[in-house]
Amino acid sequence: MKALLDNIGKTTERAFLIGAQFKSHTSWEIQDSLAELSQLASTAGATIVGQGFQKLEAPNAGTFIGTGKAKDFAEECRIDKIDTVIFDDELSPGQARNLERIFECKILDRTSLILDIFAQRAQTKEGKLQVELAQLKYLLPRLTRFWTHLSRQKGGIGMRGGDGESQLEVDRRKVSERIARLLVELELVRKQREVQRSGRKRNLWPLASIVGYTNAGKSTLLNALTGSEVMAEDKLFATLDPTTRRLRLPTNQNVLISDTVGFIRKLPHRLVEAFKATLEEVVEADLLIHVTDLSHPQVDEQIQAVNTVLEEIKAHEKPCMMVFNKIDQLESPGVLDHYLDTYQPSVAISAKTQQGFDAFYAELGRQLKPIRQFIELKIPLEQSQVMSRLYKIGQVEERKFEGNDALFKVRIPPQCHHEFEKYIVRDLELVTSGDC
Numbered sequence: 001m002k003a004l005l006d007n008i009g010k011t012t013e014r015a016f017l018i019g020a021q022f023k024s025h026t027s028w029e030i031q032d033s034l035a036e037l038s039q040l041a042s043t044a045g046a047t048i049v050g051q052g053f054q055k056l057e058a059p060n061a062g063t064f065i066g067t068g069k070a071k072d073f074a075e076e077c078r079i080d081k082i083d084t085v086i087f088d089d090e091l092s093p094g095q096a097r098n099l100e101r102i103f104e105c106k107i108l109d110r111t112s113l114i115l116d117i118f119a120q121r122a123q124t125k126e127g128k129l130q131v132e133l134a135q136l137k138y139l140l141p142r143l144t145r146f147w148t149h150l151s152r153q154k155g156g157i158g159m160r161g162g163d164g165e166s167q168l169e170v171d172r173r174k175v176s177e178r179i180a181r182l183l184v185e186l187e188l189v190r191k192q193r194e195v196q197r198s199g200r201k202r203n204l205w206p207l208a209s210i211v212g213y214t215n216a217g218k219s220t221l222l223n224a225l226t227g228s229e230v231m232a233e234d235k236l237f238a239t240l241d242p243t244t245r246r247l248r249l250p251t252n253q254n255v256l257i258s259d260t261v262g263f264i265r266k267l268p269h270r271l272v273e274a275f276k277a278t279l280e281e282v283v284e285a286d287l288l289i290h291v292t293d294l295s296h297p298q299v300d301e302q303i304q305a306v307n308t309v310l311e312e313i314k315a316h317e318k319p320c321m322m323v324f325n326k327i328d329q330l331e332s333p334g335v336l337d338h339y340l341d342t343y344q345p346s347v348a349i350s351a352k353t354q355q356g357f358d359a360f361y362a363e364l365g366r367q368l369k370p371i372r373q374f375i376e377l378k379i380p381l382e383q384s385q386v387m388s389r390l391y392k393i394g395q396v397e398e399r400k401f402e403g404n405d406a407l408f409k410v411r412i413p414p415q416c417h418h419e420f421e422k423y424i425v426r427d428l429e430l431v432t433s434g435d436c
Contacts, residue, residue, distance in 0.1 A: 012046070012047055013045070013047065013084045014049045014080065014081060014083045015046035015049065015082065015083070015084045015085070016048075016049055016052075016076070016077050016082045016084075016085050016086070017034055017038060017041065017050075017052075017086050018052055018053065018054075018085060018086070018087050018088065019033060019034045019051070019052075019053040019088035020053060020054055020055075020056050020064065020065060020088070020089060021053055021054070021056065022055075022056055022057070022058070023057065029301075030088075032297075032298050033265065033266075034053065034088060036264070036265070037086065037088050037113075038051070039215075040114065040117065041113060043117055044113055044117050044120070046084060046086075049080050049082060050080060050082075052073055052076075054066060054069045059089070059095075060095075061095075062094065062095065062098050063095055063098050063099055064087060064091055064095045067102075070099060070103070073085070073103070077103055077105065078104070082103075082105055083105060083106060084105060084107075085103050085106070085107050085108070086108045086109070086110075087108070087109045087110065088109075088266075089109060089110060089266070090268065091107070093141050093142040096109070110266055110268075111271075112138065114271065115134055115138060115271075118131045118134070119131050119135065126186075126189050129182055129185055129186055129189065130186065133183070133186065134268075134271050136175050137179065138268075139175060140172065140175050140176070140179070190280065193280060193281070205246070205256050206255055206256070206286040206287065207244075207255075207256045207281070207285045207286050208257050208258070208285060208286065208287045208288075208289050208321075208364065208368065209257075209258045209260060209281050209282045209285035209288055209289065210222060210258065210259045210260065210289045210291055211260060211263065211282055211288050211289070211306060212262065212263065212291035212292060212306055213263055213264065213293065213296075213302040213303075213305060213306055214261075214262025214264050215262065215293065216262065216291045216292055216296075216325060217325040217326060217351045218259050218260075220351040221291055221325065221349075221351040222243065222245060222257055222259045224351050224357075225247050225257060225357075226246065226247050226257060228243065244256055244259075244281070245257055250361055250365075253368070255364065255368060257289075258281045260279065260281055260282055263305055263306045263309045265301065265302075265305040267305075272309065272312055279315075282313060283313060283315050286368060286413065287320070287364075287367050287368055288318050288321070289321050289364075290306060290320050290321065290323065291351075292306075292323065292324050293325055293326050294325060294327060294330060294336065294348070295326040295327075299339075321345050321346070321347070321364065321367050322343040322344075322345070322346035322347075323346070323349060323360065324336065324346065324348045325350065326350060327355065327356065328350040328353050328355060336348050345363055345366070346363075347359045347363050373411065373412055373413075373414055373417060373427065374397075374411050374427070375412065375417075375420075376409050376410075376424070376426050376427075376428055377410060377420055377423045377425060378402075378405050378406075378425050379423050380404060380405055381405065381406055386420070387406065390408065390410060390412070390420065393413060393416050394410045394413075394416070395410060395412075396408055396410045397409045397410060397411065407425070
């Protein structure tokens with residue numbers, strides 16, 4: 001199993017891309033989606049030889065696209081000596097087996113392609129655990145597909161066992177046991193992150209989490225703001241592992257900036273599930289910094305794709321600051337005014353040239369103030385759960401007892417004010433940026 005999941009080499013493959021245009025899709029949507037799939041495949045190490053799509057009412061149960069169209073594409077692939085055919089949508093195990101018989105070559109879908117890229121990009125133990133979990137959940141219902149050709153000698157994209165692997169020694173029981181162990185290990189990761197967040201809260205430093213479409217410039221922005229050296233390339237999913245750095249604003253306010261994995265359209269649900277430990281940084285953030293590539297022709301669709309994932313992880317109601325990046329690449333300046341007027345609060349920057357950073361710092365400071373409310377609470381001693389919650393989310397400055405009550409002087413996040421409203425004796429003061 002380890003041999004299947006490890007990335008031990010990179011083989012350049014000739015790939016052919018296939019998409020399906022359903023009723024709800026326009027022709028430019030499918031073309032844009034295939035262009036993105038081409039970027040993904042190139043990132044994984046493939047050479048794109050050709051592509052095609054078919055208009056469909058609904059996916060074919062046996063082959064996803066029509067059988068006749070599949071045979072036409074298969075003939076084209078044989079002429080061009082294609083190694084790998086990549087579908088823009090997720091295939092069922094049965095569809096993948098049927099298509100392999102027709103095309104007589106390796107069949108991948110968008111999910112397996114993204115998983116392969118993630119396997120290449122993961123550097124930390126946490127990232128590798130999350131990638132392996134997602135891979136195994138994808139693999140589990142497809143084991144019979146592997147059993148049909150145990151003697152294959154293929155490696156490369158989606159088959160990271162490597163060249164020369166003669167047998168896939170994987171069965172359902174072993175995969176299920178490994179998934180269970182990974183879930184336990186990732187739960188430990190989640191608890192470690194919770195401890196780290198508790199430490200940050202004691203410093204009263206707010207957390208701003210950078211989110212956005214992959215390749216929007218999130219890592220470039222983090223590097224420019226904090227002087228860190230997170231890998232930033234013009235590739236999809238250039239960075240996978242989360243990174244948190246401290247930023248000191250010109251107002252002397254300390255802010256923690258967290259960079260997370262990029263989002264993408266058709267991001268498989270199992271990837272969101274596997275990366276929950278990482279995405280908790282988004283859920284727990286005081287502010288989301290939504291970075292968008294304003295120079296991209298489908299900027300609106302990318303914004304919507306990010307918002308969809310934020311909704312899926314229950315972070316869509318978080319305070320959000322829109323950051324329109326790559327303004328140095330804009331051909332029409334009028335576009336910028338439209339987006340700044342449409343989305344509030346928002347700023348326009350170039351992470352590469354640092355144009356607009358003064359406005360970014362000013363808006364970030366405004367969005368994060370106040371960071372804590374300093375209040376006095378009176379909580380009955382029998383309300384142990386309330387006191388436990390108070391210690392978890394706040395910073396207790398002073399505690400004393402009066403009869404059957406406990407008196408606290410504590411600093412809490414403004415969004416948690418309503419939880420303790422009935423216990424408030426008085427507001428003491430607001431922690432402002434000048435206090436940090």
